[in-house]
Amino acid sequence: MHIFLPDAPGPSGVGVVKRAGLFGRGAAPVAAATAVAADRLADFGYLQPREVYLDAACQSLRPQPVIDAVNAYYTSYNACGGRVKYAWGKRVDEEVAATRTAVLARLGLSARSHAVSFTLNTTYGINLLLQQLPQGRFGRVVTSHAEHNSVFLPTMTAAKRLGVPRLVLDRAPDGALVYDPAQLERAIVVVNAASNIDGSTLTNLTDLVRETHARGGIVILDAAQAMAHEHALLRGTGADAICFSAHKMYGASLGVVVTRLELLRSLEIGFVGGGMVTDVREDSFDLVTDDPGALLEPGLQAWGEIIALGRALDWLGHVRPGGLAPHEHIESLSGRLFDGLSAIPGLVVLNHAASPVISVYAPKQDSHRLAVFLSQQQIMVRSGYFCAHHELKERLGLPPLLRFSLGLHSTSAGIDRAHDALARLLKGLS
């Protein structure tokens, strides 16, 4: 059961900290803190009243049911999956299978055409695929400038390993990949479905997949930022692989790779280990044939985290913050955050439109310093280049940025408090 408490009084005055003196400790923050906490989902009730976490793009907060699921695994049926006959192990197998099914269901895909593999994180998943693609089949690697290092770096090493050129393309302001169809000839296209800089989405995903396939290529998606709130974009996608992180969608720390079976079976498997073979001899082994997802799962898996992902997907399917669907709620908060930040004098907003991920910078202030100062007020935002150094630092020549990213734990009062604190800081520091 998910409880959503009614909205607190409006944002006016919220977060305005009034104190008697420089080092005075008045009671004023209590009112603001109460407002921040009041409209928060009860599933995030463990947050302290004044804490405003705005770094969900790095790692979303886990709702209590997910935390409970991990705890339950460790305290009630802590068994290995896929290899034991006792009751605990059978329950693990059932839960893991349910999670694989839930992942496919969220993406609108079928187990007949796709397999779900679990790994460490998005970066690891992309590397697992790129480093095991067959030699000779592909003619180039294609990516974009606006990629996270989880895509940008593995495409470099993959192109080198495969001995093919690497093409780095632009993204349009709306997030679409700008390409000439001829550039997709036998291409391995690796791009994000949603940017971790400004949240812009790959709006021409369907066309990209179709045209890539038409030219003998494949599309691998970095869906780390998309799976939580933009998964509609990915439903029924024809992309050959979708990599994402459970920890960016309310699950425990875990990577997920959803792969078309054709691609999976074409891989030159190099990372091998227990759980992915049917037989082993002195100098050879047989890989599993009836469980293709296992081809990317060498060794023992993070069973508790996999089970927690299942619970997170279940939670996402049922939670109704303020009576709204999660994406509607996030959309509402995104607009509030975008409008608020855009109105702060001296602040440059990188986003062209509202998004759950908004990056900004103040030309006269160091973003790292601002992040530390905001942290002093228990407002947690990210500073730096967010693992997108090429785009932000090398290409656009920007200073380190501040990034605000929302999750279902976020509240309008929290956004207002962050906005007010930043505005006050910039005014005082100028």
Add this chain to the structure above:
Amino acid sequence: MFCIAAFIVLLFMAAVSARYRKYLAKAWNCTFRRITFRPCDTTFKQDMKDHMLAPIAARRPGLVRPASIGLEVAAVLIILTTIWSGYEVVKSGVNLYVYGTCNKQDSASCSLGAEACSIPDQTPGFGDSLAAWDVVGAFGNEFASLGETFSAIPSRMQNWDATAYLPADATYLNPYDASKKTALEVIDPGCTYCLQLFNNIEKAGFGEKQNLSYISYPIQSATGYKFKNSLLVTEQLEALRLNPLEGATTPVDWAILKRIYTEKNDAGVSWQVSINSMEPADASALLQGWELEFGLSQAQADHVDQVAASDQVTQIIAANKKRVEESIHTVKIPTIIFDGRRHDGLVSVGDLG
């Protein structure tokens, strides 16, 4: 500057709390880059400053800039004071080794060395020179003094032979015995630690074990002499050495010293304390009376008085002063040379034994 200052501060904080040790390595990395003239890791500097300024930013963002400047100024001050402290530690350590006192200018103020009467350095101190706006003089005198100390290190390590520093008219507490080693003490008749040393010498029977002689060195001060009758007594002692009383078992100059250091007047006050507070004429009369008591005739005593006021004695005292300051290199009175070593300050009975 900031990361160097942070390293210095963290060095002390890390010594008492593990919480700060993780920052110490970062600070050292930054400091090492700075002192090797490479760009510092500004992330560390920025992180430290930002975390220190954050509480101010949360309450009065407008004060962040002046506070930041204040931190930089504080960093410079921390570095300067640390460098100065380090310099003082090295200087004091070398002074302690060479002169037996960590404060060469005022040796009695250093509790690390043996107790002694200090020979004040008449050169203006660093602070005094700065107060007089003599910056060049302040640094010049400071480094000249340091150079002098370092140049005296070899003399400290040498094998000290008392006979090399004996005055030509040296007398001995007990009759000279060629089979015994010679010891030489540098004393001021008015210095209380010389009194204590003499008493220790007597308790240890040191005078029977070694041929003990002395150089009387009246300590000068900015206004004259540290003990106002020390020069007068020294003149008398030198005159008596030039005119020894034949047949005396104990030379009269030694007999006078012994009385000053070991006996009291009728009021129960030590003769040393009494003489230190006497008018010179009274002190002179007292000493002449003692000379008569120790066997000199009136004519001999009058002659001794004349010799004491002569250029010859003045020259001897000047030569002794030069010997003490430039050859023996001591800044502490008493100083005693025996058994191949120079002992600055009061020496215990045990060490004399």
